[in-house]
Amino acid sequence: MAKENIVIEEESEKGKKGPDFIRQIINHDLETGKNGTRVHTRFPPEPNGYLHIGHAKSICLNFGIAEDYEGGKCNLRFDDTNPEKEETEYVESIIRDIEWLGFDLTDRIYYASDYFDQFYEYALQLIRAGKAYVDSLSAEEIREYRGTPTTPGKNSPYRDRSIEENLEMLENMKNGKYKDGEHIVRAKIDMSHVNMNMRDPAIYRIKNAAHHRTGDKWHIYPMYDFAHGYEDAIEGITHSICTLEFENHRPLYDWFLDNVTAPCHPQQIEFARLNLTNTVMSKRYLLELVSSGLVDGWDDPRMPTISGLRRKGVTPSAVRRFAKEIGVSKVNSLIDMDFFDFIIREELNETADRVMAVLDPLKVVITNWEEGKTEMVEAENNPQAEDAGFRDVPFSGELYIEREDFMEEPPKKYFRLAPGREVRLKHAYFITCNEVVKDSEGKIVEIRCTYDPETKGGNAPDGRKVKGTLHWVSAEHAVNAQVRLYEPLFTLEDMADMEEGKEYKDYLNKESLTILENCKVEPSLAEAIPGHPYQFLRKGYFSADSRHHSKDKPVFNRVVALKDTWAKIQNK
């Protein structure tokens, strides 16, 4: 029965990739009937910032598991136990991002704050059992009493308060009779435990602060270690998946569940969080970048946030593919940004319509073209998708080509336009360069060419070949656009390798954003919709900016450049 539910994992022509270690554990639990046939995970963000690509990995893992198993479920649960950092703006952005990734949240949104009464009940149970107490040491004293990894801590003088006194004080704490930090509830475990987390960890702290959902009802708020396992148990979670830094907390997770009458005991499993080259992934840093104005908001396309990726033009399926391809393990790893770029290209290659856009325009005059004439040429929308169809693009006697596609003195292997050379204008005609016009400074301002009327569509009836094919835009019909190019936000490949005394801001890449103001694009692009990616032929994938793009002033973001073999050859 349960066996049919086991994930075997997809098989490619060669070799097969087995299920990741977490699915292996789940498979095993299904075989032994540990949780019956149930598989129930959760994604538990604290609503104190926007989600980033690292969260996407976790979301895809947790929601992906729910999708993989028959009857599987995954809850989104806001771990909102600290009112001082949390805001509804964040909960809204989190819901938006998860749904954008393509996961269904219907009936699956939960809040830890809904369980505050239950947590309180559990705290009472612990106190009545003599397993928790109210401590009145200051924060500083508690730190001193805790000891160090090599030296044991010592008991607080308040550790043996009577159960009655503890109960009364807890009640007073709850009712706001004390100031912040005056008292604290602690579990009574073992002050000399080798695992520091077990040295009487905090359960409740006093915070006379309003909560984004419970308002002024509470004056005490539960700590993560105390609350998290209960949140899971209340929701009937079977596998509580978290990142590696919580490995040291697992004994505590189990302790809290074991010492109370909890509905079930979920299993905590840890995996390695995602790290990407040249980027930071900590919420603190990302928040700082936003609030200090170093970037243009949480959705700045340079940000590793899901909203940043979305604004840049990355598609949800590319993110999901990426999450799947990088795998899940317990090895601290650093994924090359190139790999993400590769996945995005592979995805967009299939789906993005091809259009022509000249980023750095150089005027071309066709000297033998009939004055004032415009001709429509047929252009294929996407050679990768048969039913993508064709469109008509205006061609005329004055065009723009890419400045880098012409060289007066071309090096070897350069097979674009040069004096006396013939190239093809994509979808249109062969042209030959006859003349170069320069300004007083010697800068090339225009080149003059002739076209061969016999080559309409891009083929010569005499069978003559041409080495280069260029993209172009008719000057008269072109729309001016702004194009934004992005590079990594940081210059250090592994941001964990920052030098002593330096901070992440010292590694900010000053060239992370390049704004091109005078780009010439096909007229149809004025109607582009943000989130819909295009391939600007020979240049890369681009998408209209959701904040700045308008019909009157088109603005495009580069999602990712095309692979550029020529650039590689040049750099040799």
Place this chain on the structure above:
RNA sequence: UUGGACGUCGGCAAGCGGUAAGCCACCGGGUUUUGAUCCCGGCAUUCGCAGGUUCGAAUCCUGCCGUCCAAGCCA
């Protein structure tokens, strides 16, 4: 320093005692109206190191080395 976790190609990652999958990157070649895509070929005699068990070890055992996590009333 103590405890925990982890070490398979430049980056990921399969492998689970029967003789090193795959992907990216990189290098070569072919096709091409995108120097894109696509195709073909190359890329770990060896799995952190050293011993041991075994007919047989990346897989089991022992020791060592390296990296990460932990001394918040953050999550």
